[in-house]
Amino acid sequence: MIQVENLHYTYPGNDKETIKGMNFTVRAGEIFGFLGPSGAGKSTTQKILFGILKNYSGSVILNKIEIKKVTSDFYETIGVAFEFPNFFNKLTALENLNFFRSLYQSKTLDPVELLSAVGLEQDKDVRFERYSKGMKARLNFCRALLNDAEILFLDEPTSGLDPVNQKIVKDIIRQQKSQGKTIFLTTHNMHVADEVCDHVAFITDGQINLIDSPQKLKVENGERKVKVEYYQNGNLKNQFFSMNNLADNEPFREILKNYRIETIHSQEATLEEIFIKTTGKRLI
Amino acid sequence: MRLFSSIINDIKIQFRSGFYYAYLFVCAIYVTAVFQLPDSFRSYGVFYVIFTDPTVLGFYFIGGLILLERRQKTVTSLFVTPLRLNEYLASKVVSLGLLGLISSLLIAIILLGGNFNIPVFSLTVILASAIFTLTGVTLGVQAQNINSYLFISPLYLLPIVLPVLGFLGIVSKNLFFFIPTHSILNLLNYSILDIKRSSLWIDFSLLIVWTGIAFCWAKSWFTKFIINQTGE
Amino acid sequence: MNKIKIQSKSLIKSIVRDSFMVFILFIPIFVAVLFRIVMPILQGYLSGYFDLSEYYEFITIFILVMGPMMSGMVIGFNLLDDRDENILTYMAITPLRKEGYLLFKVFAPMVAVLIQSILILLIFNIGNINEYKLFPLLFLLAMETPLYALLMATFASNKVEGLAFGKLMGISLAGPFFSYFLPSLWRFTGGLFPTFWICESYFASGWMYLLFWLIGFVMHSLLLWQMNKKFLQRSN
Numbered sequence: 001m002i003q004v005e006n007l008h009y010t011y012p013g014n015d016k017e018t019i020k021g022m023n024f025t026v027r028a029g030e031i032f033g034f035l036g037p038s039g040a041g042k043s044t045t046q047k048i049l050f051g052i053l054k055n056y057s058g059s060v061i062l063n064k065i066e067i068k069k070v071t072s073d074f075y076e077t078i079g080v081a082f083e084f085p086n087f088f089n090k091l092t093a094l095e096n097l098n099f100f101r102s103l104y105q106s107k108t109l110d111p112v113e114l115l116s117a118v119g120l121e122q123d124k125d126v127r128f129e130r131y132s133k134g135m136k137a138r139l140n141f142c143r144a145l146l147n148d149a150e151i152l153f154l155d156e157p158t159s160g161l162d163p164v165n166q167k168i169v170k171d172i173i174r175q176q177k178s179q180g181k182t183i184f185l186t187t188h189n190m191h192v193a194d195e196v197c198d199h200v201a202f203i204t205d206g207q208i209n210l211i212d213s214p215q216k217l218k219v220e221n222g223e224r225k226v227k228v229e230y231y232q233n234g235n236l237k238n239q240f241f242s243m244n245n246l247a248d249n250e251p252f253r254e255i256l257k258n259y260r261i262e263t264i265h266s267q268e269a270t271l272e273e274i275f276i277k278t279t280g281k282r283l284i
Numbered sequence: 285m286r287l288f289s290s291i292i293n294d295i296k297i298q299f300r301s302g303f304y305y306a307y308l309f310v311c312a313i314y315v316t317a318v319f320q321l322p323d324s325f326r327s328y329g330v331f332y333v334i335f336t337d338p339t340v341l342g343f344y345f346i347g348g349l350i351l352l353e354r355r356q357k358t359v360t361s362l363f364v365t366p367l368r369l370n371e372y373l374a375s376k377v378v379s380l381g382l383l384g385l386i387s388s389l390l391i392a393i394i395l396l397g398g399n400f401n402i403p404v405f406s407l408t409v410i411l412a413s414a415i416f417t418l419t420g421v422t423l424g425v426q427a428q429n430i431n432s433y434l435f436i437s438p439l440y441l442l443p444i445v446l447p448v449l450g451f452l453g454i455v456s457k458n459l460f461f462f463i464p465t466h467s468i469l470n471l472l473n474y475s476i477l478d479i480k481r482s483s484l485w486i487d488f489s490l491l492i493v494w495t496g497i498a499f500c501w502a503k504s505w506f507t508k509f510i511i512n513q514t515g516e
Numbered sequence: 517m518n519k520i521k522i523q524s525k526s527l528i529k530s531i532v533r534d535s536f537m538v539f540i541l542f543i544p545i546f547v548a549v550l551f552r553i554v555m556p557i558l559q560g561y562l563s564g565y566f567d568l569s570e571y572y573e574f575i576t577i578f579i580l581v582m583g584p585m586m587s588g589m590v591i592g593f594n595l596l597d598d599r600d601e602n603i604l605t606y607m608a609i610t611p612l613r614k615e616g617y618l619l620f621k622v623f624a625p626m627v628a629v630l631i632q633s634i635l636i637l638l639i640f641n642i643g644n645i646n647e648y649k650l651f652p653l654l655f656l657l658a659m660e661t662p663l664y665a666l667l668m669a670t671f672a673s674n675k676v677e678g679l680a681f682g683k684l685m686g687i688s689l690a691g692p693f694f695s696y697f698l699p700s701l702w703r704f705t706g707g708l709f710p711t712f713w714i715c716e717s718y719f720a721s722g723w724m725y726l727l728f729w730l731i732g733f734v735m736h737s738l739l740l741w742q743m744n745k746k747f748l749q750r751s752n
Binding site: 309320345 | 537
């Protein structure tokens with residue numbers, strides 16, 4: 001769906017490259033996560049991918065078309081949610097969505113249904129300027145879905161949301177995937193990436209350090225051990241056991257038999273740890 | 285369809301920002317003030333008011349509109365939809381032109397009755413307003429804030445005002461015939477002051493050509509300063 | 517860390533905006549210089565039809581009244597920008613406090629405007645202007661700068677509304693016209709504009725001069741006090 005080869009980009013008036021040679025492929029129907037700290041070039045790459053920044057070198061092919069050459073009609077086929085919600089302050093949420101809807105000739109979804117999907121139905125007639133941060137973020141997410149696009153670009157879709165709404169948004173993202181949509185997701189939230197992405201790319205300093213599936217990364221980088229926490233004479237203790245032949249591991253069975261167990265965890269690595277290990281950088 | 289809903293949207297936002305209330309009030313003041321003039325001066329009063337306010341209001345407001353849209357980044361979100369830059373600009377021109385036309389007609393009709401050439405007058409206000417709005421776009425895309433926009437604009441508009449010198453009799457009237465203001469003054473002269481002119485079409489063609497030039501200028505600077513810069 | 521960096525960047529931007537103020541202060545002075553040159557020439561053209569010199573005092577007052585309008589609007593737009601960038605909230609947690617910031621930003625320019633109007637008087641000294649009568653009125657005039665600034669920043673929520681509101685505020689320049697041109701008691705309808713009392717007081721004599729100055733002073737102070745309160749309420 002998206003093929004990027006040897007992508008370089010420098011902002012006009014800058015002498016340093018912001019994107020320093022990227023290569024990656026996003027397959028149709030997958031959720032591709034672009035992970036990295038702020039300032040790594042995530043948003044810039046996204047702006048190139050949907051054709052706002054055109055003076056790049058290298059090749060970016062979306063849906064078999066070189067992105068440099070697309071016309072405005074291309075925007076019928078993509079949905080974009082920017083990191084910061086940008087709407088008209090003087091219009092209500094519904095008026096805003098209706099206006100953006102009217103710009104598409106292709107099939108569009110009912111804004112009221114979208115608003116109720118993210119729990120904003122009650123506030124649809126409230127002006128955008130009166131919306132709270134979290135409400136703005138949810139409205140922003142709605143707009144990306146408005147034209148029922150084949151490709152969605154979501155920039156930090158869960159930032160500024162409480163856990164309940166984060167879950168709603170993640171569920172909708174997965175549901176979009178099940179409808180066959182391709183989703184390009186930018187985030188620095190490793191938990192979100194871990195939960196929804198099929199593939200993740202680690203970005204630092206305008207370059208890609210690694211691309212793989214979160215599941216595989218976690219297993220490969222983890223230790224095949226379990227950690228058991230249990231109470232012995234009123235004291236909380238813990239012990240590690242290899243996962244190999246765990247059923248025949250005598251000391252392990254002893255603990256299970258004789259003590260009150262608090263927790264048992266397998267020791268695969270978190271995405272965050274892997275990120276720090278591979279890139280040497282922290283996510284901020 | 286996109287253009288139409290864009291225009292409606294712009295008018296809605298301008299209405300809610302108080303543009304129409306402000307102009308209703310401003311018109312009332314102008315009308316009251318011109319009524320104080322002796323009858324023989326009334327059409328001169330209308331001429332002066334129309335030339336200095338409703339025709340240039342597009343320039344005054346477009347700077348703020350563009351600065352605000354840049355700040356709120358609605359510009360960026362519009363350009364990832366099928367909306368064309370042409371349509372975006374045309375929508376601004378039409379919505380502000382409408383405000384200019386309504387206020388001009390209101391002032392002229394109350395003060396002069398039907399005693400002026402309404403079609404020529406209206407067309408002149410529409411074209412003049414378009415030229416000023418588009419010129420304002422070229423400054424609005426570069427300005428850092430409203431204050432610098434407002435205080436650079438007199439310098440920016442200086443060449444456009446030159447033909448006024450001709451009409452005041454300070455220099456030869458035809459020296460600046462190619463500057464749009466020359467044609468605007470001619471056509472307002474004709475429609476309000478009933479000063480005969482044989483060649484309306486020259487003035488109208490000049491204004492239409494200038495509208496085209498201003499449109500291309502606005503479009504290219506919008507692309508240069510906003511779309512190419514950071515996409516914002 | 518990052519946040520502080522952004523804030524200080526905004527602060528620098530805000531200071532640059534303020535230095536622009538200095539530039540704006542020179543515009544009415546420039547206009548005064550221009551009139552100083554143009555007026556006698558115009559008088560020459562018109563001699564026989566119209567005695568322009570009769571209006572010199574009125575024109576002086578009109579130019580003076582424009583000064584606070586301009587600087588007030590500039591400060592008003594600055595405050596709107598500051599609100600956009602959350603500078604005011606940021607200031608509330610610095611030792612300067614919100615009130616201190618307002619004092620510095622909105623009320624301090626009163627001194628500048630006072631100096632500006634004295635300069636205009638010195639330059640535009642044609643005709644028989646009574647400096648002794650005009651000087652006490654300049655204090656009222658200076659109070660209009662923060663008044664316009666606070667009016668704009670309170671009633672407009674962004675720069676676009678500010679522009680529309682600025683258009684309305686321009687009407688307050690009509691005050692001197694009411695005072696000077698309207699006959700008899702009708703002119704007191706213009707008393708709604710603070711600028712009216714400056715003109716009215718100047719052209720009155722004796723006790724009436726003092727009375728109108730007082731009315732003007734009370735009106736300016738009350739409005740300023742109210743607007744300051746409203747603005748602080750709104751920015752909370």
